[in-house]
Amino acid sequence: MRKLLFESLFRRPFTEKAPSPNDAAVTELATAVGHAARRRLGRSLSIREVDAGSCNGCELEIHALNNAYYDVERFGLRFVASPRHADVLMVTGPVTKNMREALQRTYDATPNPKWVVAIGDCARDGGCFAGSYAVVGGVSEVIPVDLHIAGCPPTPTAMLQGLLALLERVDAGAATS
Amino acid sequence: MLIDRIPGHRVEQHKPTPRVIVSAETWRMLTAELAAGRTTLFGLWGDAGQVHMALLEQGEIVVVTIECRDGKFPSVGQVHPPAIRLERAIKDLYGLESLDLRDRRPWLDHDRFGVKHPLGAHVEASPVSTPYQFLPSEGESLHQIAVGPVHAGIIEPGHFRFTVNGETVVRLEQRLGYVHKGIESLMAGTSIEKAARLAGRTSGDSTVAYALAFANAVEAAAEVQVPARAVFLRALMAELERLANHFGDIGAICNDASFVLMHAQTGILRERCLRAADVCFGHRLMMDRIVPGGLARDIAPEGQTHLRALIAEIRKVFPQLVELYDNTASLQDRTVSTGFVQPSLVRQYGAGGYVGRASGRAFDARHNLKYPPYDQLSLDIPVLDAGDVDARVWIRIREVDQSLSLIEQIFDRLPRGPVCIGLNPAGSREGLGVAEAFRGDVLVWVSLEGDRIERCHLRDPSWFQWPLLEAAIENNIVADFPLCNKSFNCSYSGHDL
Numbered sequence: 001m002r003k004l005l006f007e008s009l010f011r012r013p014f015t016e017k018a019p020s021p022n023d024a025a026v027t028e029l030a031t032a033v034g035h036a037a038r039r040r041l042g043r044s045l046s047i048r049e050v051d052a053g054s055c056n057g058c059e060l061e062i063h064a065l066n067n068a069y070y071d072v073e074r075f076g077l078r079f080v081a082s083p084r085h086a087d088v089l090m091v092t093g094p095v096t097k098n099m100r101e102a103l104q105r106t107y108d109a110t111p112n113p114k115w116v117v118a119i120g121d122c123a124r125d126g127g128c129f130a131g132s133y134a135v136v137g138g139v140s141e142v143i144p145v146d147l148h149i150a151g152c153p154p155t156p157t158a159m160l161q162g163l164l165a166l167l168e169r170v171d172a173g174a175a176t177s
Numbered sequence: 178m179l180i181d182r183i184p185g186h187r188v189e190q191h192k193p194t195p196r197v198i199v200s201a202e203t204w205r206m207l208t209a210e211l212a213a214g215r216t217t218l219f220g221l222w223g224d225a226g227q228v229h230m231a232l233l234e235q236g237e238i239v240v241v242t243i244e245c246r247d248g249k250f251p252s253v254g255q256v257h258p259p260a261i262r263l264e265r266a267i268k269d270l271y272g273l274e275s276l277d278l279r280d281r282r283p284w285l286d287h288d289r290f291g292v293k294h295p296l297g298a299h300v301e302a303s304p305v306s307t308p309y310q311f312l313p314s315e316g317e318s319l320h321q322i323a324v325g326p327v328h329a330g331i332i333e334p335g336h337f338r339f340t341v342n343g344e345t346v347v348r349l350e351q352r353l354g355y356v357h358k359g360i361e362s363l364m365a366g367t368s369i370e371k372a373a374r375l376a377g378r379t380s381g382d383s384t385v386a387y388a389l390a391f392a393n394a395v396e397a398a399a400e401v402q403v404p405a406r407a408v409f410l411r412a413l414m415a416e417l418e419r420l421a422n423h424f425g426d427i428g429a430i431c432n433d434a435s436f437v438l439m440h441a442q443t444g445i446l447r448e449r450c451l452r453a454a455d456v457c458f459g460h461r462l463m464m465d466r467i468v469p470g471g472l473a474r475d476i477a478p479e480g481q482t483h484l485r486a487l488i489a490e491i492r493k494v495f496p497q498l499v500e501l502y503d504n505t506a507s508l509q510d511r512t513v514s515t516g517f518v519q520p521s522l523v524r525q526y527g528a529g530g531y532v533g534r535a536s537g538r539a540f541d542a543r544h545n546l547k548y549p550p551y552d553q554l555s556l557d558i559p560v561l562d563a564g565d566v567d568a569r570v571w572i573r574i575r576e577v578d579q580s581l582s583l584i585e586q587i588f589d590r591l592p593r594g595p596v597c598i599g600l601n602p603a604g605s606r607e608g609l610g611v612a613e614a615f616r617g618d619v620l621v622w623v624s625l626e627g628d629r630i631e632r633c634h635l636r637d638p639s640w641f642q643w644p645l646l647e648a649a650i651e652n653n654i655v656a657d658f659p660l661c662n663k664s665f666n667c668s669y670s671g672h673d674l
Contacts, residue, residue, distance in 0.1 A: 057381025132359035
């Protein structure tokens with residue numbers, strides 16, 4: 001049974017099985033992100049995800065980045081378990097007052113150089129939760145943000161596009177400084 | 178009938194179930210019935226100067242209300258533990274205090290809001306915060322492991338305090354509330370449209386179920402019937418959401434037992450479901466597609482063909498994965514007999530979803546409350562008695578089959594016609610809505626003043642499941658916690674609100 005599954009996996013990779021323009025774009029995008037990361041960092045890019053108060057919608061789509069269709073790990077993009085291993089903090093949600101300190105501490109625990117990507121509409125300015133007694137607001141209210149990726153939630157493709165944009169900006173910054 | 182046993186003043190504008198304002202004496206009698214297991218606690222929430230309690234008995238729901246004198250009410254939690262956290266939350270948000278509850282610790286309020294009782298008197302908080310006291314564990318060679326709120330995986334935040342003896346967990350205590358966003362305060366005074374968006378963002382993985390329960394509540398209050406086509410398409414979305422989540426969960430549980438192959442395979446099926454949702458309804462998670470009055474849009478013309486092809490594909494692939502799960506000894510070794518939950522506890526807490534059904538509680542809102550269109554569809558509710566991680570996996574596996582069949586049934590009898598109707602509510606109205614999310618029953622209670630929300634309460638199924646996770650992990654090893662936790666997959670955001 002398992003052998004059969006393995007064989008079918010090796011025989012028909014999913015990216016080839018259903019080649020739609022969409023899938024091709026994803027592959028292209030993910031490759032580009034990988035190259036840009038290597039140019040800048042000389043290795044793969046480690047991402048630590050922090051939920052600072054989201055509804056969990058963004059987390060579901062970040063998870064999707066790891067499935068067989070997007071499979072970002074092929075390109076050296078890796079989600080890590082500790083901020084101490086991370087280059088990028090991917091932060092979701094409006095920052096709740098109860099999570100503010102935890103987010104700050106996670107940021108402080110991340111070694112330099114580091115970048116912060118705010119994922120989703122809530123992470124920009126609190127989204128539909130702005131104005132609540134329990135919400136601080138967007139991620140940039142608490143820690144410096146390098147890039148916002150819009151969407152509710154952003155699609156995995158939009159997130160890959162965002163990472164690419166971040167790396168290009170970081171590269172441009174390095175060239176001019 | 179439950180309603181016949183409850184003396185008090187009946188509130189006429191409450192639909193579709195009755196609401197009764199009761200005396201303290203009746204409240205205590207009902208609390209004793211809960212403790213005796215005659216009825217099940219379905220919800221407990223605060224309001225301006227009063228506390229509401231939803232009770233369930235054999236498919237009948239009754240809401241009872243007690244007026245709080247001097248901001249106090251007789252405790253339910255002191256005699257019926259499932260109410261403890263709900264009472265602590267009521268005190269945090271409304272300042273309404275239960276008279277004799279021994280556990281006086283805050284729950285959602287971490288001393289960070291700047292205000293006390295934000296939905297009640299709204300008083301300025303003192304800047305001094307008091308450290309949270311975890312419950313003590315005493316014994317030889319015990320030590321504590323503190324986990325969270327930021328976890329190692331891509332998951333929501335919460336704090337787990339383990340007391341362990343060597344590898345064995347002696348006690349787990351959860352501390353939640355980190356993602357409290359004040360959703361109910363944001364809803365108060367807002368338009369129905371805005372509140373519907375908030376309801377759909379209470380727990381992102383159950384956005385369809387929440388939007389549905391909210392719409393049910395508002396439509397009940399406004400006394401409107403949505404078009405039949407919308408009713409069927411709503412159920413279609415709910416089943417598609419269930420499929421996607423169950424595939425994700427089955428894989429993630431196996432992944433936490435280091436069986437990555439299953440995770441990869443079910444991840445493919447989950448992604449297919451999300452893509453199908455995008456094709457059919459224009460959003461991968463189907464957010465904001467269900468609105469009070471019907472649907473924001475009809476299913477795309479190619480939707481049916483697309484979904485039928487997906488069902489055929491799942492029917493081809495999924496049985497092989499089930500066989501793989503069943504025949505992999507190393508995986509079974511991890512899941513069978515791990516994280517056992519007593520059937521008596523599940524009944525006491527009225528735990529819904531796979532947590533309840535894996536421990537012998539045969540409750541599914543689709544079946545027991547028969548809300549449309551499920552009254553016209555054939556549905557089997559899988560129930561097991563084993564109560565372990567394995568049983569919670571099997572419930573999900575069986576429910577995948579049911580959801581596939583339901584989608585086909587829906588297509589077979591999908592009526593034509595419009596998918597939305599105007600609401601135009603006037604005056605003071607109240608409504609209650611229930612929907613079966615993938616993890617259990619979601620309850621929404623709404624009070625309308627004209628076309629604005631006066632008060633809305635959303636009760637996630639996790640309220641009655643989180644405490645059972647503390648029981649499930651007892652005497653298991655620390656390394657099995659991720660497995661137990663994932664097999665519950667409780668919502669943080671839905672619980673914290």
